[in-house]
Amino acid sequence: MEIRVNPTRMEFNRLKGRLKMAQRGHKLLKDKRDELMRVFLELVRENKNLRTRVEAELSRSFANFLLASAVMSGETLEEAIMYPKAAVTLNMEKKNVMSVNVPKITFLQGEEQSSDAYPYGFANTSGELDSSIATLAEVLPSLVRLAELEKAVYLLADEIDKTRRRVNALEHVLVPQLKDTIKYISMKLDENERGALVRLMKIKDIVRGEDSA
Amino acid sequence: MPSNDQYAYAVGRVRAMETRLLDRSKIDRMVEAKSAEEALKVLGESEYAEYLAELGSVHEFEKMLDYELRRVYLELRKISPEPELISLFTRKFDYHNLKVIFKAHKLGEKRDELLVQEVGNIPLTELARAVSDEDFRNLPPQMRQAAEKLSEHFRMEADPQLVDLLLDRAMYAEITEMIVELDSSFLKDYFIYLVDLLNIKTYLRVKRINRPKEFLEQALLPFGEVNMMKLVQLAEPLEVLVDRLMFSRYATVIEEGVQAYQKTDTLTRYEKLADDFLIKYAKQAKYLVFGPEPIIGYILAKENELKLIRIIMVGKINKLPTEEIKERLRDVYV
Numbered sequence: 342m343e344i345r346v347n348p349t350r351m352e353f354n355r356l357k358g359r360l361k362m363a364q365r366g367h368k369l370l371k372d373k374r375d376e377l378m379r380v381f382l383e384l385v386r387e388n389k390n391l392r393t394r395v396e397a398e399l400s401r402s403f404a405n406f407l408l409a410s411a412v413m414s415g416e417t418l419e420e421a422i423m424y425p426k427a428a429v430t431l432n433m434e435k436k437n438v439m440s441v442n443v444p445k446i447t448f449l450q451g452e453e454q455s456s457d458a459y460p461y462g463f464a465n466t467s468g469e470l471d472s473s474i475a476t477l478a479e480v481l482p483s484l485v486r487l488a489e490l491e492k493a494v495y496l497l498a499d500e501i502d503k504t505r506r507r508v509n510a511l512e513h514v515l516v517p518q519l520k521d522t523i524k525y526i527s528m529k530l531d532e533n534e535r536g537a538l539v540r541l542m543k544i545k546d547i548v549r550g551e552d553s554a
Numbered sequence: 555m556p557s558n559d560q561y562a563y564a565v566g567r568v569r570a571m572e573t574r575l576l577d578r579s580k581i582d583r584m585v586e587a588k589s590a591e592e593a594l595k596v597l598g599e600s601e602y603a604e605y606l607a608e609l610g611s612v613h614e615f616e617k618m619l620d621y622e623l624r625r626v627y628l629e630l631r632k633i634s635p636e637p638e639l640i641s642l643f644t645r646k647f648d649y650h651n652l653k654v655i656f657k658a659h660k661l662g663e664k665r666d667e668l669l670v671q672e673v674g675n676i677p678l679t680e681l682a683r684a685v686s687d688e689d690f691r692n693l694p695p696q697m698r699q700a701a702e703k704l705s706e707h708f709r710m711e712a713d714p715q716l717v718d719l720l721l722d723r724a725m726y727a728e729i730t731e732m733i734v735e736l737d738s739s740f741l742k743d744y745f746i747y748l749v750d751l752l753n754i755k756t757y758l759r760v761k762r763i764n765r766p767k768e769f770l771e772q773a774l775l776p777f778g779e780v781n782m783m784k785l786v787q788l789a790e791p792l793e794v795l796v797d798r799l800m801f802s803r804y805a806t807v808i809e810e811g812v813q814a815y816q817k818t819d820t821l822t823r824y825e826k827l828a829d830d831f832l833i834k835y836a837k838q839a840k841y842l843v844f845g846p847e848p849i850i851g852y853i854l855a856k857e858n859e860l861k862l863i864r865i866i867m868v869g870k871i872n873k874l875p876t877e878e879i880k881e882r883l884r885d886v887y888v
Contacts, residue, residue, distance in 0.1 A: 407874075408822070408882070410868055411864060412825065412861065412864075412865060412882060414616075414860075414864070416650065416654075416669075416670060417650065419665075419668050420650060420654050420657070420668055421718070423654070423657050423658070423665060423668070423714075424657040424660070424717070425714070426713065426714050459715060460714040460715050461714070461718045462717075462718025462719045462721075462773065463718075463719075463752070463755070463756040463759055463760070464722035464723075464726070464752055464775060465646075465650075465718070467821070467825060468755060468820065468822075468825060469820065469822065469825075471762065471821075472820065475763070
């Protein structure tokens with residue numbers, strides 16, 4: 342299908358410019374897509390590993406917690422952990438990956454805090470709770486990293502999707518359209534030219550006939 | 555202290571109640587049950603039958619334990635000639651409530667569902683008022699001192715662990731004082747053993763999380779026989795601890811418990827052995843005919859039973875292997 346235009350030489354030149362531009366854009370976008378794809382795959386792989394690890398550790402922590410809840414009464418257990426002790430600071434920044442703003446979270450924790458995450462006393466609590474809390478404290482940095490990764494993967498996937506649409510639109514719609522239109526104009530122009538030539542020859546014949554008559 | 559025959563009626567009642575405690579065979583049937591529902595059904599033939607109908611699902615079994623705990627304490631308080639005897643064991647609920655109210659107040663939250671109702675000695679409204687007005691004058695002296703120290707501390711720096719540490723210590727101080735007044739050697743020994751076993755466990759836990767000596771000193775309860783601070787340094791290997799306690803009455807608990815701890819890095823075995831040790835001690839009360847001991851024995855037996863049911867139910871609901879449940883099961887009193 343072609344674009345409806347006036348088959349003029351000016352239009353012809355304009356369209357040729359547009360075609361060139363579209364082809365260059367297509368190439369650039371394709372490169373962008375490939376690079377995004379590469380980064381994406383890398384992140385996905387890391388994400389997958391991290392997730393399996395975090396999930397394993399979390400389930401370990403939950404198992405310990407379950408055992409703690411078996412030997413302590415519900416109220417005592419809740420009381421022991423109702424007031425969290427450890428404090429962490431999270432810093433959010435933006436990182437630019439192929440013009441996608443992915444979050445970058447830095448995790449700050451006081452030095453002695455990892456051994457100091459226990460907000461309860463020892464007389465009323467079971468030792469099983471310690472292991473649960475310890476695992477949780479250990480897994481927290483990975484958990485934050487996982488959040489960062491997953492968001493990045495999500496944003497990248499979105500961007501890849503958009504880029505791919507653009508590439509496809511250029512490749513399969515705009516470029517062929519422009520090409521068709523250019524062809525149409527050039528044919529039309531040629532046709533006009535031939536028409537004019539014929540007309541001129543015709544006129545010449547007539548003029549010559551009148552002369553000889 | 556009232557003479558021993560004043561206890562005749564109470565002991566008679568308790569003996570009758572004792573027969574309704576769950577025995578080993580019922581506990582074993584619960585453990586072997588295929589599902590949580592089936593395990594609960596075993597309780598249908600016991601004192602717990604009346605609660606079973608009210609439970610919407612097995613997940614509400616904690617409610618049943620709460621009811622039972624409350625019922626037992628309220629009833630014992632009625633029949634005991636010395637109410638102090640019972641309040642000795644219900645102190646922990648007051649301290650628990652104070653901890654909850656204090657922490658909730660500092661967090662600006664309301665966590666009333668965590669409070670233990672009725673069985674405490676101090677009305678909840680009084681505790682709530684004391685915390686919100688920072689006026690602890692009406693509380694018992696040990697509790698008051700600890701609470702005042704705490705609220706002083708919280709003005710500068712909030713450390714929730716301190717709430718537990720200070721109040722736990724105050725509680726044991728208060729209990730020790732009460733025991734002196736009650737003048738019962740059975741009780742005195744029981745609490746000394748309890749504190750000693752707790753202190754050894756605390757030592758192991760503090761050692762594991764690598765905290766300094768000062769912290770250990772703060773976490774230990776200075777009301778036992780074994781002085782952990784003198785006995786062993788934090789940096790010393792566990793064998794030293796085992797050696798030093800080899801000839802104490804805790805030898806069996808320590809040896810097996812610590813060994814299991816070194817092997818598996820969990821205190822499961824130790825906790826079970828320590829509880830068994832205390833229950834075994836409490837069993838002596840079964841052979842005494844007069845005096846407060848049978849009542850104390852019954853309280854301990856009941857608390858142990860509630861613990862057993864909880865372990866089994868949590869295990870069954872979460873489909874833990876039977877082995878893992880058995881590992882944690884304490885001895886029974888009966």
